[in-house]
Amino acid sequence: MQIYLDTANLDEIREAASWGILSGVTTNPSLIAREKGADFKTTIAEIANLVDGPISAETISLDAPGMVQEGVEYAAWHPNVIIKIPSTIEGLKAVSELSRQNIRTNVTLCFNPTQALLAARAGAFIISPFVGRIDDTGVDGMQLIREIVTIYRQDPEITTKVLSASIRHPRHIVDSAIAGADIATCPFKVLQLSMKHPLTDRGIEQFLADWRSRSE
Ligand code: G3P
Numbered sequence: 001m002q003i004y005l006d007t008a009n010l011d012e013i014r015e016a017a018s019w020g021i022l023s024g025v026t027t028n029p030s031l032i033a034r035e036k037g038a039d040f041k042t043t044i045a046e047i048a049n050l051v052d053g054p055i056s057a058e059t060i061s062l063d064a065p066g067m068v069q070e071g072v073e074y075a076a077w078h079p080n081v082i083i084k085i086p087s088t089i090e091g092l093k094a095v096s097e098l099s100r101q102n103i104r105t106n107v108t109l110c111f112n113p114t115q116a117l118l119a120a121r122a123g124a125f126i127i128s129p130f131v132g133r134i135d136d137t138g139v140d141g142m143q144l145i146r147e148i149v150t151i152y153r154q155d156p157e158i159t160t161k162v163l164s165a166s167i168r169h170p171r172h173i174v175d176s177a178i179a180g181a182d183i184a185t186c187p188f189k190v191l192q193l194s195m196k197h198p199l200t201d202r203g204i205e206q207f208l209a210d211w212r213s214r215s216e
Pocket of ligand 1: 132166167
């Protein structure tokens, strides 16, 4: 399973890229807005300079022609730009048209398997089920990943990648990988937590203390 970073913060992207684990970046309008004063196009171009992999840029139109227009514009910014489109009927129309123009899409805000199946049939490159936001409603979000993976694997015509989104903690990463997701997109904080273990810290301290106390 590949790891993407779910952020528009260039410092976080630069740092995670230096770990050698990053295969792509996802953004959304909320994440872009969090980076005060940053221009959308410039931000996407700067991310593309830091990471050699798919970078999702989200449309804000509600109708298919508007989504297609935005998608064509964003895709021209860099070959790695993937167009994020919401899981709606207008979204399906936009995905199929963008796919016809060889522009890759990431169908976002997916909350049920039928949205995922139809997005794949329309030609989505990536589907983004929102695990954490489903968990927030008291329902097991990971079950959606399992169902989509099962549906996609049974259909040899479907090549759409399953991207586990709305990741809230390291266990979500583990369970996404076990469920067969192709990608997990993670907030930077969750990636940092993923490499923390008190026994690792204690082990390092002990090794150093023993090393210093060795008799030569
Ligand atoms: O980028 C989409 C998704 O990962 C958002 O996550 O935490 O806002 O539910 P969250």
